[in-house]
Amino acid sequence: MPTDPETQPSFEAAFAQLQSIIAKLEEAELPLEEALRLYEEGKRLTAICAGILDNAQLRVSALNDADTNAVQPDGERE
Amino acid sequence: MDAFDLNAPLVFSVTTLNNYLRELLETDEVLQDLWVRGEISNFSQPRSGHLYFTLKDSEAQIRCVMWKNSALRLRFSPADGMQVEAHGAMSVYPAQGQVQLYLDALRPAGEGALYQEFLRLKARLEAEGLFDAARKRPLPSLPRHIGVLTSATGAALQDILHTLSRRLPILRVTVAPSPVQGIEAPPGIITALRQLNQIPDLDLIILARGGGSIEDLWAFNDENVARAIFNSRVPVISGVGHETDFTIADFVADLRAPTPTAAAELATPVTAQELSLSVRAASEELNTRLANLLNSARQSLALAQAELRRGSPRAAVQNALQRLDELHARLERLMRAQLEARKIHLDNSLRHLSALSPQAVLQRGYAIVTDQLSGALISRAAQTRPGQALQLQLQDGLISAQVSATPTGVPNHANRP
Numbered sequence: 403m404p405t406d407p408e409t410q411p412s413f414e415a416a417f418a419q420l421q422s423i424i425a426k427l428e429e430a431e432l433p434l435e436e437a438l439r440l441y442e443e444g445k446r447l448t449a450i451c452a453g454i455l456d457n458a459q460l461r462v463s464a465l466n467d468a469d470t471n472a473v474q475p476d477g478e479r480e
Numbered sequence: 481m482d483a484f485d486l487n488a489p490l491v492f493s494v495t496t497l498n499n500y501l502r503e504l505l506e507t508d509e510v511l512q513d514l515w516v517r518g519e520i521s522n523f524s525q526p527r528s529g530h531l532y533f534t535l536k537d538s539e540a541q542i543r544c545v546m547w548k549n550s551a552l553r554l555r556f557s558p559a560d561g562m563q564v565e566a567h568g569a570m571s572v573y574p575a576q577g578q579v580q581l582y583l584d585a586l587r588p589a590g591e592g593a594l595y596q597e598f599l600r601l602k603a604r605l606e607a608e609g610l611f612d613a614a615r616k617r618p619l620p621s622l623p624r625h626i627g628v629l630t631s632a633t634g635a636a637l638q639d640i641l642h643t644l645s646r647r648l649p650i651l652r653v654t655v656a657p658s659p660v661q662g663i664e665a666p667p668g669i670i671t672a673l674r675q676l677n678q679i680p681d682l683d684l685i686i687l688a689r690g691g692g693s694i695e696d697l698w699a700f701n702d703e704n705v706a707r708a709i710f711n712s713r714v715p716v717i718s719g720v721g722h723e724t725d726f727t728i729a730d731f732v733a734d735l736r737a738p739t740p741t742a743a744a745e746l747a748t749p750v751t752a753q754e755l756s757l758s759v760r761a762a763s764e765e766l767n768t769r770l771a772n773l774l775n776s777a778r779q780s781l782a783l784a785q786a787e788l789r790r791g792s793p794r795a796a797v798q799n800a801l802q803r804l805d806e807l808h809a810r811l812e813r814l815m816r817a818q819l820e821a822r823k824i825h826l827d828n829s830l831r832h833l834s835a836l837s838p839q840a841v842l843q844r845g846y847a848i849v850t851d852q853l854s855g856a857l858i859s860r861a862a863q864t865r866p867g868q869a870l871q872l873q874l875q876d877g878l879i880s881a882q883v884s885a886t887p888t889g890v891p892n893h894a895n896r897p
Binding site for chain 1: 622652656755762763
C-alpha cells in the first residue's frame with residue numbers, strides 16, 4: 403500500500419528519531435523502564451522506516467503547463 | 481493643343497512605386513533565393529515571436545525579418561554581434577518603403593563560429609566568477625524533493641524519472657517542462673528555473689537535455705540561462721547532451737553530470753537500498769543496546785543481592801547458629817571431661833571406701849562379733865558373759881562360738897568344776 407504523505411512521517415524524520423533513540427539508549431543513567439519504552443518506540447520507528455522504503459513510489463507532479471507557456475521573452479531579455 | 485505633352489515626366493504614386501519595386505525584386509531569381517553573411521545588430525523578438533534585426537558588415541546594412549514559424553525551427557539563439565548566414569528573399573515593406581530580407585533560415589556563420597562565440601562567453605563569465613568552485617553549493621545527501629527541468633516530451637525526462645524511481649522512490653519530483661532547443665528554450669528555461677525556485681522545500685534542480693548537435697544544445701550556452709543558474713537559490717545539477725558535451729550551463733551548475741541519467745544518479749547519492757541497510761543496522765543496534773542495558777541491569781541486581789545478603793539478619797542468624805553449635809560442642813567436650821574427672825574421683829573414693837568396709841577389715845584378719853540370739857554387735861568384752869553364744873563373722877563366712885571366760889566372769893569360770 404502506498405504511504406500517505408499526509409499522515410505518514412517522512413523517512414528522514416522517522417530515521418532521525420530512531421537514531422536519537424539509539425543514542426539515548428547508550429546513556430548509563432537511563433532507568434530500565436525508560437529504556438524499554440525507548441526500545442519499543444525504536445522498534446516502531448524501524449517498522450515505519452522499512453515500510454516507507456518498501457512501499458515508496460516516486461511522486462511526480464508537473465508545474466502548470468499554462469504557466470510555462472506564459473513565457474515573456476521580452477521580459478527575460480535585457 | 482498643348483494639353484497633352486508626350487515629353488511630360490511620368491508621376492507615380494508612392495504606392496505604385498513601392499508595388500513596382502516589390503514586383504521587380506520578387507521576380508528576380510537571384511534575390512528570391514539568396515544567402516547573406518553578416519553580423520546581427522538591433523536584434524529584437526517581440527511577443528509576436530517574429531524576429532527583427534539588422535544584418536551588417538563594415539560598409540552596409542540591411543533590415544531582416546524572420547516570421548515566428550521559421551524562428552521556432554532555429555537551433556540556436558541569435559543575438560547582437562553574432563556572425564550569421566541568413567537565407568531568404570528580398571522584398572519591400574510598403575508601409576515604410578523598407579527594402580528588407582525575409583528570412584526562412586539562419587545559421588551561425590562559418591565553421592567554428594559557434595565555438596568561438598562559446599569560448600568568448602565562457603571566458604567572460606569565468607572572469608566574472610560565475611564558475612568559481614567556491615560558490616558551488618553542497619548538494620543534499622538525501623534530497624526529499626527534486627525539480628526536473630527538461631523537455632516534457634524528451635527521452636531525458638523518462639531516463640531521469642526512471643533512474644530516480646529505481647534509486648530513491650521516496651522522493652517527490654516536480655517536473656518543470658520547458659523547450660530545450662531553439663529560440664524559445666532560453667526564456668523557457670529561465671522561467672522554469674524561477675518557478676522551481678519558488679517551491680519552498682525544493683532541495684535540488686536537475687537541468688537536463690538529451691544528446692544533440694552543438695546547435696541543439698545552444699540554449700545551454702545562453703548567457704541569460706547561465707545567469708539564471710548562477711542566481712538559483714536551489715542547487716542545480718546539469719546533465720546536458722553526452723559525456724563529451726560541455727556547455728556554459730555545465731560550468732555554472734553546482735555539479736555537472738555527463739548525461740541526464742548520470743544527473744539523476746548524482747542527485748541521489750544514497751539509494752533506498754542503502755537506506756534499508758541503515759534501517760536494519762539501526763534495528764540491530766537497538767537490540768544490542770537493549771541487551772547491554774539488560775545485562776548491566778542484571779549485573780547490578782546480582783551485586784545488590786550480594787550486598788543484601790551480607791547485611792541481612794539471615795546471615796546473623798546463621799552466624800549465631802554456627803556459634804551456638806560451636807559452644808554446644810565445647811560444652812559437651814567440657815562436660816565429658818568433667819564427668820571423666822568425677823568418675824575417676826569416684827573410683828578412687830570407692831576404692832578408699834572399700835578399704836574401710838568391714839569386709840576389708842575381715843580380710844585383714846579381724847572378725848565381727850555379734851550376739852547369736854539378738855544379733856547385736858559385740859564391740860566390748862564387757863558386753864559378754866561366759867557361756868554366751870556368739871557369732872563370728874570371718875572374711876569367708878560365719879562361725880558360732882561360745883564365750884568361755886570374761887575378765888569379770890572368772891568366777892563363773894571358777895564355778896565350773
